[in-house]
Amino acid sequence: MVALVRSCVLFAIALVSGLLTASVAHGVLAGDLLVTDRTNGRVIGVRPSTGAVWVLSPRPGGADLLAEPAGIVMTDFGVILVVDEATSQLVGIDAATGDQFVVMETGGAAPLAVGTAPFGLALRQTEGAYEMWISARDSSEIRHVIGLEAFGIASETLSADARWSHARGVAVSGDHLLVAVDDGQGYWMVNLATGVISDPLLEYDSMIPELPPTDHSPDVPAWDVEPYHYEVAVNLFDTITFDTVLSLQKPKLIEPIFLSCDAASTRVTAYGTLYEQFVPIDPTSFAEATVEPADGTPLRCPTALATGLDGRLYVVDTSLPFGGDPTVVRVAPGSGGNPVVVATLSSVTSQPMGLAVAPVSVPEPAAGGGAIAFAALLVFGRRLGPRRFTRTRLARSRPESGRSSGGRPW
Numbered sequence: 365m366v367a368l369v370r371s372c373v374l375f376a377i378a379l380v381s382g383l384l385t386a387s388v389a390h391g392v393l394a395g396d397l398l399v400t401d402r403t404n405g406r407v408i409g410v411r412p413s414t415g416a417v418w419v420l421s422p423r424p425g426g427a428d429l430l431a432e433p434a435g436i437v438m439t440d441f442g443v444i445l446v447v448d449e450a451t452s453q454l455v456g457i458d459a460a461t462g463d464q465f466v467v468m469e470t471g472g473a474a475p476l477a478v479g480t481a482p483f484g485l486a487l488r489q490t491e492g493a494y495e496m497w498i499s500a501r502d503s504s505e506i507r508h509v510i511g512l513e514a515f516g517i518a519s520e521t522l523s524a525d526a527r528w529s530h531a532r533g534v535a536v537s538g539d540h541l542l543v544a545v546d547d548g549q550g551y552w553m554v555n556l557a558t559g560v561i562s563d564p565l566l567e568y569d570s571m572i573p574e575l576p577p578t579d580h581s582p583d584v585p586a587w588d589v590e591p592y593h594y595e596v597a598v599n600l601f602d603t604i605t606f607d608t609v610l611s612l613q614k615p616k617l618i619e620p621i622f623l624s625c626d627a628a629s630t631r632v633t634a635y636g637t638l639y640e641q642f643v644p645i646d647p648t649s650f651a652e653a654t655v656e657p658a659d660g661t662p663l664r665c666p667t668a669l670a671t672g673l674d675g676r677l678y679v680v681d682t683s684l685p686f687g688g689d690p691t692v693v694r695v696a697p698g699s700g701g702n703p704v705v706v707a708t709l710s711s712v713t714s715q716p717m718g719l720a721v722a723p724v725s726v727p728e729p730a731a732g733g734g735a736i737a738f739a740a741l742l743v744f745g746r747r748l749g750p751r752r753f754t755r756t757r758l759a760r761s762r763p764e765s766g767r768s769s770g771g772r773p774w
Contacts, residue, residue: 392409393411394723394724395673397409397672397722398719398720398721400718400719401433401716402713402716405433406421406428407421407462408420410709412672412674412678412706420457420459421464422462423461423462426464427463429455429465430448431450433717434447434484434485435447435484435485435498435533436718436719437486437487438721439489439494440723442458442459442726443458445487447498449501450481452479454482459722460726460727460728469518471516479499480502481501481503482499482501482507483501483533484498484499484544485498486534486541487536495509495510497522498534499528499543501529501530507521508521523554523561525561527561528543531543532544532588533590533718534589535590540555542589542608544588548581548585549586550580550586551589564635565580565635567580580652584629584631585615587611587613587667588667589609589669590608590609590671591608592634593605594697594698601640603639604651605637605639606636606651606653607635608634608635608636609633609655609669610633610635611666611667611668611669612629613626613630613665625664630663631657631666632656632669632695633653634653634655634697636651655677656679662681663679664681666681667680667681667716668717670720670721671721676695676696677697678692678694679694679695680693680716680717680719681693682714682715682717689709690709690710690715692706692719694706
């Protein structure tokens with residue numbers, strides 16, 4: 365244990381030397397949206413309250429480690445984490461300064477193993493520890509990363525299966541990992557304890573379980589999955605409870621060489637259960653509904669999903685030739701309200717890919733001191749004595765989804 369702590373301290377010292385080159389700082393506010401820009405290899409900040417858009421990382425003069433960033437999360441201690449599909453690395457970003465670093469295995473000998481061509485990234489935090497799950501397409505696996513804030517970080521394979529060559533976005537829901545896939549299946553569920561894979565879109569007859577199940581797979585590539593709970597009253601007695609949302613987009617070729625999205629099948633869809641009070645034998649059945657119709661207004665090619673601190677569902681919409689400007693759209697499933705474009709991203713990117721919500725506010729650091737405190741925080745975590753930063757957390761209006769779960773403010 366002494367050797368492990370010593371190696372972590374040495375890694376912190378090396379990290380400090382890199383972070384001291386910080387350029388112009390720009391903090392984030394709780395509720396800000398973080399978008400990976402696949403076109404230019406960077407992370408974009410979006411403020412839903414104002415529509416402001418800015419380049420969060422990299423900064424001029426700082427390290428530029430992102431080539432094809434995909435999945436993104438942010439911890440409650442101010443670190444943004446991004447998987448890069450081209451370099452197969454996990455890149456950390458100081459949310460206050462935008463400084464980047466490659467996340468290394470304990471001891472700093474090599475980059476943390478995240479599989480080959482990682483795409484999806486999900487985070488769950490507890491007191492003193494954090495876990496991440498990564499979908500790696502080229503190595504056909506789901507990686508499980510465990511970090512103890514005071515001691516180190518480790519990575520292992522949770523599930524190795526050929527179907528993960530189609531894996532896209534991932535999200536934690538209770539004791540399962542939800543994995544969106546682009547082969548038309550929709551998504552799969554992976555038991556976090558055993559790695560057992562199940563199909564949530566198969567509906568079995570409860571009265572005659574021997575009958576072949578009904579397959580509700582969308583037959584459209586899914587790009588992301590998000591646990592999102594809401595209810596819709598069908599009438600005075602019957603209710604549909606939705607708990608999962610998928611972003612679906614189907615590319616089509618516009619002659620001679622341009623790609624766009626097929627408006628007839630591109631959509632955001634919710635899945636859940638219909639409960640019919642006066643059906644005596646089997647009152648529950650599978651339910652699905654279109655959250656945002658594929659009518660081109662305002663979504664055309666939705667990619668990533670995230671639940672905001674305001675309880676609304678946010679969607680990033682990519683841009684393809686003849687597909688319109690890339691945007692961030694806020695929807696309120698079940699409320700009957702129209703979708704709202706909160707920001708247009710055409711000035712910064714044409715292909716937004718991943719989406720996360722800042723769970724805490726991270727102010728700009730004091731001159732010369734923020735990087736050292738940040739590096740020490742990575743190693744010692746909550747063992748630090750005085751609190752170095754001021755974090756401001758907004759209360760959620762719904763339970764944590766698992767994509768960026770709780771913890772206490774610093």
